[in-house]
Amino acid sequence: MGPCRTSTGSVLLLLFLALDNVALGASEEPGGCQQYTNKTCEQCLTNVTCLWCSSTKKCVEYPVRNILPPSSLCKLSAARWGVCWMNFEALIIAMSVVGGIILIAIFVCCCCCCRKKKNRKPDKEDEKAAKEKEQRRVRQEERRVEMKSRHDEIRKKYGLFKEENPYAKFENN
Structure with a gap:
């Protein structure tokens, strides 16, 4: 030690x-x-x-x-x-001031710690919400692609499928 x-x-x-x-x-x-x-x-x-x-x-x-x-x-x-x-008067005043400063410092530290904890929770919640939003977007995109393929199959079956025009203008992509 x-x-x-x-x-x-x-x-x-x-x-x-x-x-x-x-x-x-x-x-x-x-x-x-x-x-x-x-x-x-x-x-x-x-x-x-x-x-x-x-x-x-x-x-x-x-x-x-x-x-x-x-x-x-x-x-x-x-x-x-x-x-x-x-003297005792000065001692009492000094101890009161020091004690008050210590109490205020403890109070400020507790407030800062609580504020940091509160700030951390929304970060985790925001992260979770963003992840869920991304998952929903991916699922929606998958459903959209699946629905488009079903619609294309139905259009082919009934002859409504619009084939690409072989005489369409070429685009440089």
Whole structure:
């Protein structure tokens, strides 16, 4: 398997371990997140279970029971988790935009695929109709030739057959 598959697997494993630590409330250091209060965001976020509130400069345990931290703990515009340069508001907006783009792309792809399938069916039907039309034309031509030969036989029988005039003008064909 290629290197891309290995790196994707390792990223997923790291993400799983980080989420597992958050879910268990485990902290890397015995003092917990409170020891990083009034320090820097980078120091606080070295522990994946910690949430940095830039407005109060507090480092607190991430509220695992909630997806988003409650406003009583820290406003979304001031909350940082994982990286210091992005707050939860920006994260929510970015994820919404990316999710919307993905949904629109899937919808457009589905529409294009359906349109192609619809365009293929008439082609097959048109082909079938053309084939049937050609078969009918051939059968009609055969019947026409057969009827002409029958009529010629009847004309010969009753002496109505017009023989070619031996004195007819020659044509150069």
